[in-house]
Amino acid sequence: MERLAGKVILLWGWRRALAAFLAGAVAALSQPPFDFFAVGFISFPVLVWLLDGAAGRPGERFVQRLLRPFLIGWWFGFGYFVAGLWWVGNALLVEADAFAWALPLAIFGLPALLAVFYGVATALARLAWSDGAGRIAAIALGFGVAEWLRTFVLTGFPWNAIGQAAMPVPLLMQTVTVIGMVGMNALVVLVFAMPAVLAARRGRIFGLSLAALLMMLHAGFGYYRLSTAQTASEEPLLHVRLVQPSIVQSSKWDAQMRDSIFSTYLDMSRRPQPAGSPPPDLIVWPETAVPFILSERPDALVALGELVEDGQTLMVGAVRMERGSADRSARYYNSVTAINDGGETYDAIDKIRLVPFGEYLPLSGLLSRLGMSRLVESVADFSAGSQRRPITTAGGVTALPFICYEIIFPGIAGHGGEDADLILNITNDAWFGDTPGPYQHFRQAQIRAVEAGRPLVRSANNGISGVVDAYGRTIDAFGMDAIGVLDIAVPRQRLTSAFDPRLAGMGVLVILGLWTILASIRDRRRFD
Incomplete structure (x- = not known):
């Protein structure tokens, strides 16, 4: 695993952009109709390693230091949205004689715009990058914020939010009632990206144990909620x-x-x-x-x-x-x-x-x-x-x-x-x-x-x-x-939750933010 991570970290130029694009495109297979969520455990570790290789150079300006991780995230997002949203162009073929010229805008222009959000996610994450599991918290925080922004910036277009990858069946949809989509997006990235710690020297046991615990809680809560589901009334709504x-x-x-x-x-x-x-x-x-x-x-x-x-x-x-x-x-x-x-x-x-x-x-x-x-x-x-x-x-x-x-x-x-x-x-x-x-x-x-x-x-x-x-x-x-x-x-159903998922989701971001900051401070003290 360390050899693979080292090769990805050392990628440069067009090879780095291509690796990010392909990682994003593969991640799109986690969405319907494929629902192959396991690809997240490949795509996001690759993204982490690419960001490991985006360290700033001595004397670089602040904007230059952000541009490199931004472009990695942008290429990842471009691959993800091209592979996941190419079908939008089909609408232009209904009146092909009038609108076929706009196909490139639909197939590539929309993904290019949406990819900016993922570029922002990786740039934010790289600001507080650290070693071990701390950087996984940073990238989860970045994507959690980016997906939240996608719900309202420029009128909003939260199609194929990353968190949906962990909800292919009703059993795995129930956690959204506790932490909302904001929390789901962040924690799904945290779990997907955690295998990257296998190539790190510190935080392996903690990181992998946390990911395993979150997956068990996710599935266990869904099983509990469905097993105790309200019995549908004999008299339908x-x-x-x-x-x-x-x-x-x-x-x-x-x-x-x-x-x-x-x-x-x-x-x-x-x-x-x-x-x-x-x-x-x-x-x-x-x-x-x-x-x-x-x-x-x-x-x-x-x-x-x-x-x-x-x-x-x-x-x-x-x-x-x-x-x-x-x-x-x-x-x-x-x-x-x-x-x-x-x-x-x-x-x-x-x-x-x-x-x-x-x-x-x-x-x-x-x-x-x-x-x-x-x-x-x-x-x-x-x-x-x-x-x-x-x-x-x-x-x-x-x-x-x-x-x-x-x-x-x-x-x-x-x-x-x-x-x-x-x-x-x-x-x-x-x-x-x-x-x-x-x-x-x-x-x-x-x-x-x-x-x-x-x-x-x-x-x-x-x-x-x-x-x-x-x-x-x-x-x-x-x-x-x-x-x-x-x-x-x-059926006659009116379910309520003991939690406010909007507040709980923001709470997830706060916890990830504190983890990211503490991990970054610890690493800086270690190298000072």
């Missing part, structure tokens, strides 16, 4: 029907296809229930299922009113339009619209977190003059919603809606989830085809259900529609390219 038509994305906004698409949703929603199954209390259509502005089509509203029977609620993904009172200019929102058995649209929640270049054009005044436009087709640029709150169904059940990638942001329990009976996620993953994207999206939705302690109802045009219980266990689901309706009984 409600019965839901999920409609997944797998409409081809290139046809979605075709004016000649709109009526046909709408009729498809109506016909599928009217299908008889399986023998012995009660009628649904809630019917859910996916994101932007209605391919026109509902308020401009009275005939469509009448048809929806005829669809919804007594005591039922229909929640549909639709574009909502508002006209200003002064200039009569229109604003458009990507919304979840609730329709009752009287055919009234009695509530709507607008998407708050919009996708840059997909749902709106950032700096539109400047970029539009340069010839830039949104990279996907839709009715118009969307405006962001201002408030998230639960929608109440006809039966009194409260559902907290999240549209598309809003579900990937951790901590949703603190955004109205405590007042909701279930989490509702509508999406359209048809943009990405049968690539890793829809599987990664569904995994993140599972983890949000565990965080919130509420069952999750998820409807996708294509992707993975299904119901997940409050422990992250899939009750039933459709796979990619499936066409049909799912009738599922949603």
